[in-house]
Amino acid sequence: MSDASQNLEDLSWIPRPRLLALRRLGIETTEDLLTHFPRRHEDRTEFPQFPREETDAPICLCGEVIKTSLRRFGGWKKIFEATLEESQPNALSEPLVCRWFNLHYVQKMIATGQRIVVFGRPRLRGKRICMDHPEFEVIENDEEISIHFRRITPVYPATEGLSQRVLRGIIYRVLHEFPDAGWQPIAPTSLVRGERSAAIRAIHFPGSWEARDAAREHLVLSEFFAMQMLITSRRFESSARPGQAHCGSGALLDKFLHALPFELTVAQRKVIAEIRRDLAASNPMNRLLQGDVGSGKTVVAIAAMLLAVEAGYQAAFMAPTQILAEQHYEVLRRWLEPLGIHIALRTAARQEESVPLPLFAGDAHILGSTGCQPVVSGSLPDTKTHPISERSEGPSYHRRNLPHFERPWAKYAITFATRNHRQLSNKARDIILESILRWKDRRYELYAACVMPDHVHLLIEPMIERNRQGGNPVFFSLSKILQSIKSFTATRINKTENTKESVWETESFDRMILSESDLREKFLYITRNPWDAGVAEPGEDYHWVWYAGSRNAQVFAADCREQQAGSLCSPERERTSSDEPQITVGTHALLYESVTFSNLGLAVIDEQHKFGVAQRARLTAREPAPDVLVMTATPIPRTLTMTIYGDLDVSTIDEMPKNRGKIVTAVRETSKLGEVLSFLRIQLEKGRQLYVIYPLIDESDKLDAKAAAAEYELWHDRLHPFRCELLHGRMPAQEKQQIMHRFRRGDTKALISTTVLEVGVDVPNATMMLLENAERFGLAQLHQLRGRIGRGEHKSYCILLSSSEAKEASAKLAVLERTTNGFEVAEADWELRGPGDLLGTAQSGLPGLKIGDLKRDADLMRHAREAATSIFQKDPSLELPENQRFRHLVVEEQGKSYSHVS
Ligand code: ADP
Ligand code: MG
Numbered sequence: 063m064s065d066a067s068q069n070l071e072d073l074s075w076i077p078r079p080r081l082l083a084l085r086r087l088g089i090e091t092t093e094d095l096l097t098h099f100p101r102r103h104e105d106r107t108e109f110p111q112f113p114r115e116e117t118d119a120p121i122c123l124c125g126e127v128i129k130t131s132l133r134r135f136g137g138w139k140k141i142f143e144a145t146l147e148e149s150q151p152n153a154l155s156e157p158l159v160c161r162w163f164n165l166h167y168v169q170k171m172i173a174t175g176q177r178i179v180v181f182g183r184p185r186l187r188g189k190r191i192c193m194d195h196p197e198f199e200v201i202e203n204d205e206e207i208s209i210h211f212r213r214i215t216p217v218y219p220a221t222e223g224l225s226q227r228v229l230r231g232i233i234y235r236v237l238h239e240f241p242d243a244g245w246q247p248i249a250p251t252s253l254v255r256g257e258r259s260a261a262i263r264a265i266h267f268p269g270s271w272e273a274r275d276a277a278r279e280h281l282v283l284s285e286f287f288a289m290q291m292l293i294t295s296r297r298f299e300s301s302a303r304p305g306q307a308h309c310g311s312g313a314l315l316d317k318f319l320h321a322l323p324f325e326l327t328v329a330q331r332k333v334i335a336e337i338r339r340d341l342a343a344s345n346p347m348n349r350l351l352q353g354d355v356g357s358g359k360t361v362v363a364i365a366a367m368l369l370a371v372e373a374g375y376q377a378a379f380m381a382p383t384q385i386l387a388e389q390h391y392e393v394l395r396r397w398l399e400p401l402g403i404h405i406a407l408r409t410a411a412r413q414e415e416s417v418p419l420p421l422f423a424g425d426a427h428i429l430g431s432t433g434c435q436p437v438v439s440g441s442l443p444d445t446k447t448h449p450i451s452e453r454s455e456g457p458s459y460h461r462r463n464l465p466h467f468e469r470p471w472a473k474y475a476i477t478f479a480t481r482n483h484r485q486l487s488n489k490a491r492d493i494i495l496e497s498i499l500r501w502k503d504r505r506y507e508l509y510a511a512c513v514m515p516d517h518v519h520l521l522i523e524p525m526i527e528r529n530r531q532g533g534n535p536v537f538f539s540l541s542k543i544l545q546s547i548k549s550f551t552a553t554r555i556n557k558t559e560n561t562k563e564s565v566w567e568t569e570s571f572d573r574m575i576l577s578e579s580d581l582r583e584k585f586l587y588i589t590r591n592p593w594d595a596g597v598a599e600p601g602e603d604y605h606w607v608w609y610a611g612s613r614n615a616q617v618f619a620a621d622c623r624e625q626q627a628g629s630l631c632s633p634e635r636e637r638t639s640s641d642e643p644q645i646t647v648g649t650h651a652l653l654y655e656s657v658t659f660s661n662l663g664l665a666v667i668d669e670q671h672k673f674g675v676a677q678r679a680r681l682t683a684r685e686p687a688p689d690v691l692v693m694t695a696t697p698i699p700r701t702l703t704m705t706i707y708g709d710l711d712v713s714t715i716d717e718m719p720k721n722r723g724k725i726v727t728a729v730r731e732t733s734k735l736g737e738v739l740s741f742l743r744i745q746l747e748k749g750r751q752l753y754v755i756y757p758l759i760d761e762s763d764k765l766d767a768k769a770a771a772a773e774y775e776l777w778h779d780r781l782h783p784f785r786c787e788l789l790h791g792r793m794p795a796q797e798k799q800q801i802m803h804r805f806r807r808g809d810t811k812a813l814i815s816t817t818v819l820e821v822g823v824d825v826p827n828a829t830m831m832l833l834e835n836a837e838r839f840g841l842a843q844l845h846q847l848r849g850r851i852g853r854g855e856h857k858s859y860c861i862l863l864s865s866s867e868a869k870e871a872s873a874k875l876a877v878l879e880r881t882t883n884g885f886e887v888a889e890a891d892w893e894l895r896g897p898g899d900l901l902g903t904a905q906s907g908l909p910g911l912k913i914g915d916l917k918r919d920a921d922l923m924r925h926a927r928e929a930a931t932s933i934f935q936k937d938p939s940l941e942l943p944e945n946q947r948f949r950h951l952v953v954e955e956q957g958k959s960y961s962h963v964s
Contacts, residue, residue, distance in 0.1 A: 067091045067092055067093035068091060068092045068240075069090060069091055070084060070089070070090060070091060070092065070094075070095060071090075073092075073236070073239075075235075076232060079223065080224065080228065080232070082223075083221060083222070083223035083224040084224065084232075086221060086222070086223070087219075087221050087224075092236055092240060095232065095233060095236055096233065096236065096237065096262050096266070097262075097912055098218065098219075098229075098233070099265055099266075099281070099912055099913045100216035100217055100218055100265065100266065101217055101218060101219050102216075102217050103214045103215060103216055103217065103268065103274060104122045104181055104214070104215045104217055105122060105214055105215075105271075106122060106124075106179065106210070106211045106212065106213060106214070106215045107212060107213060107214065109122065109123055109124040109149075109179075110122075110123065111148060111155070112125065112146075112148050112155055112156055112157070112158050112191070113156075113158075113184045113191060114154070114156050114191065115184075115186065115191075116183075116184055116185050116186050116191075117183065117184055118183070119183070120181055120182050120183045121181070121182075121183075121184065122179065122180070122181045123146070123158065123179070123180055123181075124149065124177065124178070124179045124180075124201075124211070125146030125147055125148050125149060125158060125177070125178065125180075126146065126147050126149065126175070126176070126177050126178075127144050127145070127146055127172060127173065127174050127175060127176050127177075127178060128145050128146070128147045128157065128174065129143075129144070129145040129174060130142070130143065130144045130145070130169070130172060130173065130174055131143045132169060139163065139164055140163070140164055140166075141161055141162070141163050141164075142161070142162045142163075142165065142168050142169040142172075143159055143160065143161050143162075144159075144160045144172050144178075145157050145158070145159050145160075146158045146159075146160060146178065146180070149177075156191055157190075157191075158180075158184065158191055158192075158193060159187075159190050159191065159192045159193070160180055160182075160192070160193045160194075160196050160198070161192055161193070161194050161195070162194075162195055163194075163195070165195075168198075171200060172198070172200065176200050176201070177200070177201040178198050178199065178200050178201065179198065179199045179201065179210075179211065180193060180196035180197065180198045181196055181197040181198070181217075182194070182195065182196030182197065197217070197226075199225075199226060199227050200227075209230060209231060209234045210227060210230060210231075213267065214267075214268050214269075214270070214271065214274060215230070216230060216233075216265075216266050216267065218230065218233075233266055234266075234267065237262075237263055237266060237267070241259075241263075245257075245258040245259040245262060246258070246947070247284075247947075248284040248285075248287060248288055248951070249280075249283050249284045249287040249288075249926070249929065250287075250929060250933070252929065253283055253287060253925060253926065253929040254279075254280045254283045254284060254287075255276065255279075255280065256276065256277075256280055258280065258281075258284065260277070261276075261277040261280035261281050261284075262277075262281070263277075264276070264277035265277040265278060265281055265913075278913065279922065281913050282913055282914040282915075282919050282922050283922050283925065283926055285911060285912060285913055285914045286914050286919070286922055286923050286925075286926035286927075287926040287929060287930060287951075288951050289705065289926070290704075290708065290923075290926045290927045290929070290930035290931075291930045291933075291948055291951040291952050292951060292952055293705065293708035293709050293930075294708070294709075294927070294930040294931055294933075294934050295934065295952035296708075296709040297348065297708070297709045297710070297711070297934075298934045298938050300346065300348050300687075300709065301345040301346060301347075301348060302345060302938060303345070303346055303686075303687050304686045304687065305344055305345050305346035305347075305686050305687045305688075305689070306344055306663070306686050307341065307342050307343060307344050307373070308341050308369070308370040308373050308375050308663035308664055308688075308689055309338060309341035309342040309369045309370070309372075309373055310368070310369050310370070310371070310372025310373040310374075311372065312338075312369065312372070313372065314368045314369075314371065314372040314401065315365055315368045315369055315372070317401055318364065318365070318368055318397065318398070318401060319365070321397070321400065321401075322361070322397075324719065324721065326358075326361065327357075327358065327715070327717045327718070327719055327720070328717060329353075329357070329714075329715040329716055329717035330358055330361060330362055330715060330717075332713075333351060333353075333362055333713040333714070333715055334362055334365045334366070336349070336711075336713045337349060337351075337362070337365070337366045337369075337691060337713065338366075338369060340689060340711070341366065341369050341370060341373075341664070341689055346686075346687035346688065346689055346690070347664075347689035347690060347691065347711075348690055348709065348710050348711060349689075349690070349691050349692070349710060349711045349712070349713060350692050350693075350694065350703075350707050350710040350711070350712045350713070351363075351691055351692065351693045351694070351713050351714075351715070352693075352694055352697060352698075352703070352712060352713070352714045352715070353693070353695065353697075353714065353715030353716075354695065354697060354715070354718070354849070354883065354884035354885070355695045355845070355846060355848075355849025355850075355884065356718065356719075356722070356849050356852065356853055357695075357715040357717070357718055357719075358715065358719055359668075359693045359695070359715065360390065360393060360668075362693075362715070363379060363666045363668070363691065363693060364394065364397065364398070366664060366666065366691055367379065367645055367664055367666060368398075368403075369664075370663040370664035370689070371403060371644045371645060371663075373663065374661075374663075375661055375662065375663025375664065376642065376643070376644055376645070376646065376659050376660070376661050376662050376663060377644065377645045377646070377662075377663060377664040377665070377666065378645075378646050378647075378648070378652055378659065378662060378664070378665045378666065379394070379645060379646070379647045379648070379666045379668070380647075380648060380649065380650050380652050380665065380666065380667045380668060381647070381648070381649060381650075381668045381669070382649070382650060382668065382669045383649065384649060384795040384798065384799070385795075385798055385799065385802055385823065386668065386669075386823070387407065387647055387648050387649050388407070388799050388802070389802070389823065389824065390647050390668070391405065391407040391647040393824075394645060394647060398645065403644050403645060404642070404643045404644050404645075405643055405644070405645045405646075405647065406643035406645070406646045406647070407646075407647050407648065408646055408647070408648035408649075408652055472523065472524075472574050472575070473509070473521065473522065473523040473574070473575040473581060474520075474521075474522055474523070474524070474540060474572045474573065474574055474575065475519070475520070475521050475572065475573050475575060475584045475588070476519070476520040476521075476522065476540065476544065476570060476571065476572045476573075477517060477518065477519050477520075477570065477571045477572075478517065478518055478544060478548070478566060478567065478569075478570035478571070479516060479517035479518075479566070479567050479570075480516045480517065480565060480566060480567065481563070481564045481565065481566060481567050483516045484516065484563065484565065485515050485516060486513065486515055486516065486555075487559065488605075489555075489558055489559075490551075490555045490558070490559065491513045491515075491605070491606045492605075492606075493551055493554050493555055493558070494513045494518060494547075494551050494555075494606070495511065495513050495605075495606050495608060497547055497550050497551050497554075498511045498513075498518075498520065498547060498608070499511075499608065500550075501543065501546065501547070503525075504525070505524065505525055505527075505538045505542075505543050505546075506522040506523060506524050506525055506538060506543055507522060507523040507525060508520070508521070508522050508608070508610065509521040509522065509523070509585060509609065509610050510584075510585050510588040510589050510607075510608065510609040510610065511588070511607070511608045511609070512588045512589065512591045512592065512606065512607045512608075513606035513607075514591060514592065514595065514597060514606075515597060519587075519588040519591060520588075521575075521581075521584055521585055521588055522543070524537045524538040524539070524540065524543060525537065525538055526538075540572055544570050548565070548566045551565065551566075552564070552565040552566060585609070588607075588609075589607055589609045591607075592604040592606075592607060642660060642661075646659070650667070662688045663688055663689065664688055664689045664690075664691065665688050665689070665690050665691070666691045666692075666693065667690065667691070667692045667693065668693050669693065669694060669695060669696075692710070695846065695849065695884070696842055696846065696884075696888075697884040697885045697887070697888045698888050699885075699888055699889050699892050699917075699920075700920070701916050701917065701920040701923050701924075702892075702916060704923055704924070704927050705916065705923070708927070716885075721855055722852055722853070722854075722855075723829070723852055723854060723855050723856045723857045723858055724852070724857050724858070725848065725851060725852035725857075725858045725859070725860055725882050726857065726858070726859050726860070727848065727859075727860040727861075727862065727878050727879050727882070728859070728860070728861055728862070728879060729836070729862045729864060729872070729875045729876070729878075729879060730861055730862065730863055730864075731863075731864065731865065732863050732864070732865040733865075735863065738832065738861055738863070739780055741859075742781075742830055742832065743781070743784075745829065745830055745859070746781070746784050746811055746812070746830075749827070750827060750828070750829040750830060750856060751805065751808065751810075751811055751812065751813075751825065751827050751828040751829070751830070752781075752786075752811065752812040752813070752828065752830040752831070752832065753812070753813050753815060753828055753830070753831045753832070753850060753851070754777055754786075754812060754813070754814045754815065754831075754832045754834065755815055755816070755817065755831065755832070755833050755834065755847055756770075756773055756814075756815075756816065756833075756834040756835065757816075757817070757834070757835050757838040757839055770788060770790040770792075770814075770816060771788065773788075773814055774786070774787075774788035774814045777812065777814045781811070781812050784811040784812060785809065785810050785811050785812070786810065786811060786812035786813065786814055787801050787804065787805065787810045787812075787813060787814070788801075788813075788814050788815070789801050789802070789813055789814070789815040789816070790815065790816045791816055801813070802823070805825060805828075806825050808827060813828075817839075817843070817847065823850050824850075824853055825850070825853070826853045826854030826855075827854055827856075828850065828851055828853075829851055829852070829854065829856045829857065829858040829859065830851065830858065830859050830860075830861075831847065831848060831850060831851045831858075831859070831860045831861070832861045832863060833847065833860070833861070833862050833863060834863050835863065835864065835865070836862035836863055836864045836875055837864045837865075837872075837874070837875065840891075841874050841877060841878070841887060841890065841891040841894070841895075842887065842888065842891055844862070844874075844875075844878055845878065845884055845887045848860045848878065848882070849884075852882070860878070862875050862878065873894060874891075874894060877890040877891075877894075892917065933945060933948065940952070
């Protein structure tokens with residue numbers, strides 16, 4: 063940013079060790095150095111008299127060392143004491159005792175007769191006034207006094223090997239050698255006052271407190287402005303992409319609203335109007351709908367989708383989990399089918415555990431043992447055996463040596479062979495097939511496997527290993543999958559065969575399945591391989607073929623079409639034909655199946671915090687771009703909205719429907735469980751329903767399923783004779799749905815659950831929630847969970863059981879007792895933990911702010927955002943001459959990106 067930025071090495075006067083220490087702070091140039099801003103300033107214009115009493119605020123004092131001593135205590139430990147006397151003592155003056163515990167180096171630095179400056183909190187210890195571990199500086203000569211004293215003095219973030227005084231001295235000198243170091247202004251003059259170079263000088267060595275504050279404001283505004291220019295450019299860029307208007311006349315919407323059993327709230331009407339404006343515009347909508355749990359976002363989403371449908375487009379409604387997709391689907395059918403809208407449910411099972419794909423649903427079992435070769439009828443194309451090295455036709459295989467890019471939700475055909483054609487015994491082949499099945503549904507979806515005498519074929523789709531915070535899934539890599547199969551089988555085979563030879567070649571071959579016919583062909587190839595290759599006689603049994611079920615070829619092909627991952631086919635731009643669904647509800651996996659939509663006009667994504675920016679980008683990458691509405695029930699403080707969701711327009715529902723019963727929240731100690739139970743039973747007798755939620759650390763773990771079961775046993779007894787059921791993440795989705803269904807119908811009175819229940823579940827008669835070990839949940843999560851109750855007319859009760867005495871936990875829980883407003887909870891959460899924690903790694907996408915403070919400087923962020931927006935409004939591609947100087951701000955440098963939440 064400064065043209066005259068120089069490498070510090072080129073300034074001959076900085077000694078090498080200092081340069082190295084500076085480098086550890088990331089400081090290499092004069093610009094780095096001068097933007098290494100002070101952490102705070104000390105008023106050293108005049109030192110106050112030594113105190114005679116304790117003070118709460120730290121103070122800065124100057125005095126002469128009249129005595130030092132070193133005392134031992136408790137064996138090895140040492141206290142170093144330096145007694146200071148005021149420079150002009152009077153009769154009432156008390157000396158000040160500075161103490162350092164176990165700080166070896168301090169005693170080497172301080173000696174009798176020196177003048178030192180200390181900064182700390184004076185405390186009364188017995189009769190003496192003491193300062194423990196003060197920051198200190200020794201005054202060495204009078205020339206230095208002008209830099210370090212008799213002024214408002216900067217104090218920098220500390221570093222090893224570089225004392226305050228040395229760092230301050232270097233900065234002072236650089237500032238004087240480069241009085242106007244070519245600091246280009248960053249922010250427009252309408253936003254900031256004064257020159258940037260003056261602000262830089264004043265932030266280090268301000269002439270007054272006012273000058274310091276003005277300089278800081280200038281620099282914070284500049285920093286925020288740069289950030290907002292980048293974010294805003296993105297917002298303008300995405301809305302400048304080719305899109306279409308997707309908005310009907312509203313007749314259908316009116317019909318829907320008339321049929322609703324309630325009136326919309328004012329807030330709901332306001333946001334529908336905002337969305338409608340966006341839909342009617344031809345540039346793509348990118349809007350965030352923020353609203354507390356239960357504020358009625360679904361109705362708004364439906365309204366938006368109806369507008370798109372009326373205009374002849376398809377709409378997609380994506381939920382983060384299977385349960386929620388299912389629930390939305392039911393709501394939509396209830397409300398929209400009377401209007402003649404065609405709705406479909408699509409949940410590609412990836413997001414949820416262990417739901418077999420429709421492709422192979424039903425009869426999944428191990429075939430090898432029952433043995434026959436049933437898969438393929440003669441009518442299917444004849445797939446010949448051909449060696450994998452043959453690459454003449456079709457897509458080619460990769461040697462898996464280097465990691466290469468693997469697509470999410472992709473299927474792969476994989477082949478790996480034994481070393482030196484080592485022949486696998488029957489026993490060895492059993493072991494291999496068993497191990498392949500061992501990781502099935504845990505690391506990959508398995509479609510077909512065949513263990514040949516000297517090689518193995520697999521047809522798999524890697525599963526999600528974990529979700530990065532921010533929602534982007536990380537998939538099991540092929541290399542990890544193969545590595546585990548190979549090493550696991552090799553050990554066991556060699557053990558049974560009592561050798562030590564290598565079993566497998568190190569390399570393997572994989573190929574991504576590219577199309578439906580490709581998948582079908584590969585499937586047939588693998589499942590027919592032993593017969594085609596002559597390893598088994600026709601009609602003979604081969605035990606080591608496994609596949610996931612049989613269907614006739616046509617169904618198979620049709621299902622393949624639906625399941626095919628990736629956007630292989632470009633969608634045709636035609637009006638939705640009559641047999642296609644107008645609204646498709648599904649999990650986020652819908653995204654990856656662009657073939658599902660021929661004419662997508664609007665995508666609604668529920669629960670943004672589980673949904674990464676990259677995923678959103680994938681959706682909006684289609685051309686022409688659909689309108690996108692993301693909904694979140696995790697309110698975040700407004701300043702953060704401007705940065706984290708800065709590339710989205712934001713609509714907020716800030717009002718709850720009127721018919722809501724109150725939620726009373728109470729924190730109780732675990733020892734009071736008895737009382738709590740009798741209260742719950744009274745409510746159950748009145749017909750209300752209950753959620754019991756307990757925290758699990760890792761839902762994918764088997765152990766936790768066990769813990770869940772144990773938990774359930776307990777509650778079963780406690781609540782007898784009321785019927786309760788268990789719900790946890792390891793259950794097959796279908797079972798979960800049935801459980802939810804019974805609960806919704808009221809057959810089940812209590813649900814013992816993990817946090818799978820978290821988002822969006824809506825059962826108005828469930829008015830009680832008991833959270834076990836409540837302190838283990840985050841504040842935002844607790845608020846989310848609590849949003850499951852208070853959805854009906856009855857008064858609701860949320861009981862936070864906690865055994866923890868920890869102060870922090872009780873402060874957290876007290877927030878929930880105090881308020882049910884999500885924005886207040888979010889602010890409190892921010893207060894307690896800071897934004898980094900609040901957003902998890904979401905925050906890591908934000909640059910390390912050098913001087914601005916998102917919380918304290920919220921107003922400045924707003925100004926900066928307005929300034930950036932107004933520039934882009936007038937000149938979206940920064941073409942005007944006066945805007946040329948801002949262009950560099952919107953060039954994204956690698957590794958520097960402001961609003962990526964993934
Ligand atoms: P969320 O914002 O958490 O997604 P929902 O859309 O699930 O909230 O709405 C919660 C419940 O409130 C639903 O049962 C819905 O039918 C109902 N609801 C939505 N809007 C209103 C309203 N204006 N008045 C009364 N009830 C409403
Ligand atoms: Mg919802």
